[in-house]
Amino acid sequence: MPKNFTTGYNIFFAAAVCVFWSILVSASAVSLKDRQEKNRQFDKQRNVLYATGLATPDGEMSREDMMATYKEKIRAYVIERKTGKVQDGIDAAGFDQKTATLDAKQSMAAPKNIAGIPRLPNNAIVYHLVDGETVEGLVLPIVGRGLWSTMYGYLALDADTKTVRGVAFYEHKETPGLGAEIENPKWTATWKGREVVDDAFKPVFNVKKGGAGSVAEDPHNVDSITGATLTSVGVANTVQFWLGEHGFGPYLETFRQGR
Numbered sequence: 001m002p003k004n005f006t007t008g009y010n011i012f013f014a015a016a017v018c019v020f021w022s023i024l025v026s027a028s029a030v031s032l033k034d035r036q037e038k039n040r041q042f043d044k045q046r047n048v049l050y051a052t053g054l055a056t057p058d059g060e061m062s063r064e065d066m067m068a069t070y071k072e073k074i075r076a077y078v079i080e081r082k083t084g085k086v087q088d089g090i091d092a093a094g095f096d097q098k099t100a101t102l103d104a105k106q107s108m109a110a111p112k113n114i115a116g117i118p119r120l121p122n123n124a125i126v127y128h129l130v131d132g133e134t135v136e137g138l139v140l141p142i143v144g145r146g147l148w149s150t151m152y153g154y155l156a157l158d159a160d161t162k163t164v165r166g167v168a169f170y171e172h173k174e175t176p177g178l179g180a181e182i183e184n185p186k187w188t189a190t191w192k193g194r195e196v197v198d199d200a201f202k203p204v205f206n207v208k209k210g211g212a213g214s215v216a217e218d219p220h221n222v223d224s225i226t227g228a229t230l231t232s233v234g235v236a237n238t239v240q241f242w243l244g245e246h247g248f249g250p251y252l253e254t255f256r257q258g259r
């Protein structure tokens with residue numbers, strides 16, 4: 001025979017179940033927050049390393065080794081985008097450029113631009129690739145429109161602020177097999193040694209339909225991806241924009257003067 005419970009008991013029981021589960025869900029959200037933040041940080045570090053070539057996406061390097069390599073070889077700085085001045089008071093580890101760009105208080109409407117981006121962050125992040133005290137290169141976050149989506153990546157340059165060390169795209173919604181080939185290491189490997197600016201440091205990087213020549217013959221171009229010309233052009237425009245006056249141009253100028 002089923003037992004009859006009083007209305008009061010039923011209400012109490014339902015409330016107790018609700019309280020129990022809400023405590024459990026809140027506790028796990030709080031405890032996971034820390035881990036999610038650590039994973040977010042690691043993800044950034046890993047992508048910066050991929051751009052430099054110090055790690056590759058083939059999974060050969062462990063998470064611990066990547067974190068150690070990042071600690072030894074990379075120094076992050078927050079800069080004021082317009083002036084290129086390093087913002088010593090802002091902790092780079094806690095700065096997220098994407099969040100800053102989406103926050104109206106930390107960003108501004110972008111002037112019409114070839115990268116097709118609507119907002120620009122007031123501050124941006126730059127990474128130095130170091131060997132002890134010597135800066136061997138720079139890693140710059142780049143973002144711009146592809147055919148279907150906003151593409152996010154990192155561009156690594158030599159300390160001459162001209163020559164590509166590597167590039168890594170880590171977020172976009174271009175078509176797999178077409179535009180998504182921007183992530184293909186076979187394509188990104190062809191960027192190494194190319195010069196993204198001319199002798200006056202004016203951005204000149206581009207993609208060539210039908211194929212670029214060798215680094216020596218055709219230093220300012222890479223192959224356009226077959227069947228994905230529009231994404232490829234978006235990538236070239238993105239690189240040009242971020243090396244220019246509204247991107248990292250002022251910082252790169254200051255960096256060269258300081259050498």
Ligand SMILES: Cc1cc2nc3c(=O)[nH]c(=O)nc-3n(C[C@H](O)[C@H](O)[C@H](O)COP(=O)(O)O)c2cc1C
Pocket residue numbers: 147148174175176178179180225226227228229230231232
């Ligand atoms: C379903 C579909 C998905 C496509 N995805 C891409 C893409 O991600 N990137 C791109 O540049 N072109 C994409 N294209 C092709 C473009 O529409 C366009 O034809 C192409 O960029 C031209 O490049 P091509 O001159 O190398 O053929 C796609 C086409 C179709 C039908």
